[in-house]
Amino acid sequence: MNIREIVESMVSSVVRGKQEEWGLDKPVPVSLEIPRQESHGDFSTNAAMQIARHVGRKPRPIAEELVAALWAGDRSRRIGSLEVAGPGFVNITLSDDAWREILAHALAEGSRFGSSTIGGGRKVHLEFVSANPTGPLHVGHGRGAAVGDALGRILEFTGHEVVREYYVNDVGNQMDNLGRSLLARYRTECGKPADLPEDGYRGEYMVELARELRMEEGDRYADAPEEEVLPLFRKEAGDRILRGIREDLETFRVKYDRWFPEEELHVRGEVGDAVEELRRKGLLYESEGATFLRSQSMGDEKDRVLVRADGRTTYFAADVAYHRHKMRGGYSRLIDIWGADHHGYVARLRAALKALGGDDSALEILLVQFVTLVREGNPVQMSTRSGEFTTLREVLEEVGTDAARFFYLLRSYHTHLDFDLTLAKTQARTNPVYYIQYVHARICSIFREAEARGETLSEHPPISMLRLPEEVRLMKAVARFPDVVSEAAKNREPHRIPFYLLELADLFHAFYHQHRFLGETPERTQARLALARTVKTVVGTGLSLIGVTAPERM
RNA sequence: GCGCCUGUAGCUCAGGGGAUAGAGCACCGGCCUCCGGAGCCGGGUGCGGAGGUUCGAUUCCUCCCAGGCGCGCCA
Structure with missing residues (x-):
């Protein structure tokens, strides 16, 4: 309603x-x-x-x-x-009656209040994070994860059928490079000094992986020829890193329906099929041994290579095949959430989809801007030289999942985010996530106290008693929730939820200090408990839409 | 050079073409015999610049300035 x-x-x-x-x-x-x-x-x-x-x-x-x-x-x-x-x-x-009508409705709907059918059951494919399994997730990936997961929850709540997918780039040069990097670290661990590849992965996590592998396997691969053991090291590195990514996302309370390996596209021949389809449509040409897509004529800056001169397909070719695969999945929308550094890629992918189907309008690409960690008012330095970025895991360990998710979603994803670690881990009023959770805990406490006094909320509380301006204002705020949710869904803007919750929390805390829920006349107590119940429900639902817990005690 | 995102209060940011532009933080001053003080109340300066569209522009368009990020037969 x-x-x-x-x-x-x-x-x-x-x-x-x-x-x-x-x-x-x-x-x-x-x-x-x-x-x-x-x-x-x-x-x-x-x-x-x-x-x-x-x-x-x-x-x-x-x-x-x-x-x-x-x-x-x-x-x-x-x-x-x-x-x-x-x-x-x-x-x-x-009229106040109109607002009470909504309140009664909210009371009856409980945790369904705010949901809608605006999605009409349409299938939406949501792809997010999709970081390469070549290193742990960093704080930027965390933002994409928070936005994607919240958007998924919001879309489901508004009547969409959502499939969440993580596309795993487990094929290509970088995986070879990763395997070689692990091998070099492993050999070093075994006391056989080896140099990292030119553009090798130099992060400390690779040393840890090497140590781990040696613990399990001993020195048996220390002297083996590279071409013999490289496939193993490539796989071990990729698998272990991916496992870490999955664990991090689990800690971050982010769930996927499917982890889609790029390799599957190659194995099933879909990359070749995509290229052939484009060739049949006369949209490819050969130049200097490579196969180009005429993407420039479809809005891209230039034509792009699909098949290299040595016969290997490019990452782009696989991505075209992946989106072709998605397009055939019966989805009414494909939403990709990318880091802003990939924006240069938008035009070429759209060009490819136009080439394939003539229509790229089902595809929405959300570009999430960068994150800067701030501590004590100063930006946290990231050392790009050593390949070490602050990882998502470190942030989660420092501030917790609730605060991290909330802070990631407290800004529109269009703008750069200054993530204030100091504020995020403050357990005080100044931390907005606690401020909101406190509303929930406080209302739970009111109900505990009510129960202790032998008072329970009746089936049909006399909400017509609610006529004070402060009561009406709170009812109006509750009534606004369904619209906030639909706007968040329609605009793909999860940040509207935490902003709304902050306003609701403000009103509630102010009301709490001005009036009492318990101890007034029996009718008034019942009416106010009804109001408290709906506020609690809306706060709980709102927090669940952004994946933040609503504690009963704090 | 070209492209994408962003310029709103001291700081970090909200603001679906509308009337007197908001919040949090920070700063100052108040409030606990009370259902949880992790709380409440009070205090104020601002839409980067220039044009244009409109009855009306912080919002839409163009140009300029500033910041971030891209512009591979890497992924």
């Missing part, structure tokens, strides 16, 4: 009804906003101004007609008052 949608349809049906009378040849786009100022009502529409523009009349008389029609059409008596304001706004204030 989305109050904003209800009001929106009230306005648009009235406008539709008067369309002919006003001489409108087609429906005008009408917007409904929640005014900044409370005195401007609960909702405000610019419909009269939009209509006036089309019919060449003054806005205010049209607004007056709109007001009359809205009154006439309000059979459910949800309207409290209407006024024409400013240049022609119609300000709509709902």
Whole structure:
């Protein structure tokens, strides 16, 4: 039950009804906003101004007609008052009964409150993180994980069928390089000094892996010829690193439906099939021994190589095959979440999809901007020289999963993120995640106290008792939740959830200090417990949508 | 040079073409015989610059300036 949608349809049906009378040849786009100022009502529409523009009349008389029609059409008596304001706004204030209606609804729906069917059961494919298994996840991957996982939860809650996938680049040069790097470290561990490859992976984690491998296998591979043991070392390195990635994501409470190995595309011949399909369509050409896709003619900066001169396919070719595979999976949307450093890749992938199917509109690519860790107000230095970035694991160990997820989602993914480690691990009011969780814990505590006093929330609490301005304000905040969730889903913007929760928490804490839930008259206690219950539910649901726990005690 | 993202309060950031632009942090001052003080109340300066579209622009468009990130037969 989305109050904003209800009001929106009230306005648009009235406008539709008067369309002919006003001489409108087609429906005008009408917007409904929640005014900044409370005195401007609960909702405000610019419909009269939009209509006036089309019919060449003054806005205010049209607004007056709109007001009359809205009154006439309000059979459910949800309207409290209407006024024409400013240049022609119609300000709509709902009756307290309308808000209580939502509250009753929220109470009845429980943890389903806020869910919707706007997704219409459509299948959405969500690919995120997909970091190469050549090193542990770092803080940037953490942001992609937080955004992707939250978006998945939000989309499911709004009626989408979501498949979450991690694409594992377990093929190619880098894996050879990784295997060689491990072999070199292993030999060094065995006391046979060996040099890392030119562009080898020099991170400390490779030394640890080598040590681990030697513990298990001894020195048996120390003198073996490289070509003989390389496949083994490549596999060991990839598998172990991937296992670490999976563990990190599990700790971070991020779940996938499928880990999709690139190798599978090669084994099943899908990379070759994709190339052949493009060839049949006449979109490839040979130059200097390599096979190029005519991507430039489809919006890319230049043509791209699919098959190298030595016959091996490029990473790009595999990625084209992967997206071709996804396109055939019956999804209505494919959402890719990439680090901002991959943005140069967007045009070529879109070009390839256009080449394959003529349509790339199902593909959405969300580019998540970079993360800077800040401690005590200073950026945490990352040493790129040694190949060591701050890992996601280190952050999780320092601040915990709840705080990390919350902080990652407290900014729109479009902007660079300064992740304040000091604040994130503060167990005090200044830490927004505790501030919100505290609402939940505090309400649980109220219910524990109520129970101790022999008070339980009845089946049909007298919510008509709720008429103080502070009570109504809190009801309005609760009522806004479904709209916040749908907007987060439609815009693919999980950060709207934590922002909303902060506002709700503010209102709740203020209310708590101004009024008492228990110990008033029996009716009032029941009514306020009902209010507390819905706030608790909404906070719990909101936190679950971003993958943060809602503790009963703190 | 070209492309993507971003310029809003001292700092970090919200703001679906609307009316008097908000929050947290930081800073200052208040509030505990009370259902949890991990809390509450009060205190204020700002849309990078220039044009354009519009009745109306922080929001959309163009240019300029600044920051971040890209521009491989690497992945």
